[in-house]
Amino acid sequence: MSNKFPFVENTLGRKLEAGTGLSVYCLTYKRTALLDVAELVKRFGSDQGCMHWDLLKIIYCHECRAAGRDDRNLQFTNHALTPEKRRQR
Numbered sequence: 768m769s770n771k772f773p774f775v776e777n778t779l780g781r782k783l784e785a786g787t788g789l790s791v792y793c794l795t796y797k798r799t800a801l802l803d804v805a806e807l808v809k810r811f812g813s814d815q816g817c818m819h820w821d822l823l824k825i826i827y828c829h830e831c832r833a834a835g836r837d838d839r840n841l842q843f844t845n846h847a848l849t850p851e852k853r854r855q856r
Contacts, residue, residue, distance in 0.1 A: 780808055786848055787847055796830050823841065
């Protein structure tokens with residue numbers, strides 16, 4: 768990770784490079800899932816946007832979809848590096 772400013776994490780590739788995490792929360796079922804950013808990069812490419820509206824296009828709630836509910840009622844949370852993970856680098 769470099770110390771370039773301004774620091775921007777607007778794609779999955781940049782998020783993976785920075786080593787930060789991402790989770791999704793279903794507002795209907797009140798469930799949280801930690802997303803594997805490396806797997807998302809493999810699947811959708813490093814240029815895929817990682818802002819809220821970009822992620823809503825590719826991620827949905829399986830339980831809501833199976834029940835016929837709105838499957839895009841989601842909230843995304845960015846996770847910074849923890850001090851332990853910074854020391855491991």
